[in-house]
Amino acid sequence: MSCRIGISIDPEGRRVYWEHQAAGFTNWQVLELFRSKAAAKEYETAYALRHGCEADLGGSDIPGTSREPTTEHEWWYVYHFDCETETA
Numbered sequence: 001m002s003c004r005i006g007i008s009i010d011p012e013g014r015r016v017y018w019e020h021q022a023a024g025f026t027n028w029q030v031l032e033l034f035r036s037k038a039a040a041k042e043y044e045t046a047y048a049l050r051h052g053c054e055a056d057l058g059g060s061d062i063p064g065t066s067r068e069p070t071t072e073h074e075w076w077y078v079y080h081f082d083c084e085t086e087t088a
Helices: 011-021 037-051
Strands: 002-008 026-034 076-083
Touching (some): 002 037, 037 076
Antiparallel strands (some): 026 076
16 A cells, blocks of 8 residues: 645645545545645655655646636645556
């Protein structure tokens, strides 16, 4: 079992995406909420290094998310889940 961490302005959309992409998807949780993407990315990177998780580099660039952010200062959610492998 491996872990994955990422950031999103649409955590529910990202959860649905990963449920269909990651085999053995389990233990979804939102870890933190940040006002800026930069702060969320910093937390994501530190968490990934500390816990040996694969980081979801690219933030909202994964297909299937609701929209691209219009400003740097939207609410960014840092999420985490466990999985076996990705299917995409």
